[in-house]
Amino acid sequence: MINLIKKNFLSSSKILNLQTYFKKQHKFNKFGTYNSKKNFFNYIPFKVIKSLKLGNKISKNLIRLILKDLRNN
Numbered sequence: 001m002i003n004l005i006k007k008n009f010l011s012s013s014k015i016l017n018l019q020t021y022f023k024k025q026h027k028f029n030k031f032g033t034y035n036s037k038k039n040f041f042n043y044i045p046f047k048v049i050k051s052l053k054l055g056n057k058i059s060k061n062l063i064r065l066i067l068k069d070l071r072n073n
Contacts, residue, residue: 002051003059004034012037016062018051034065041069 004014016032029051032043043066052058 001057001059002031002048002062004062004065016043016048018047018056041065 002016002018005017006014013033013035015030016034018029018031029047031047032041034041034043048058
């Protein structure tokens, strides 16, 4: 699943991650960052597209955020 997560509770920025499950450990791949207060959204489209082609799902709030970013550009 590709989603936005916070590093800690008080953080204002979020990280765009691909969460995959391996046998005994979780491995997180960082795709980008998002800060709502500064209206800053930066991500690597190639990694997102590649992971979607491999069958990973994407969260609804991230879809809305990407569409909002595309409308603004």
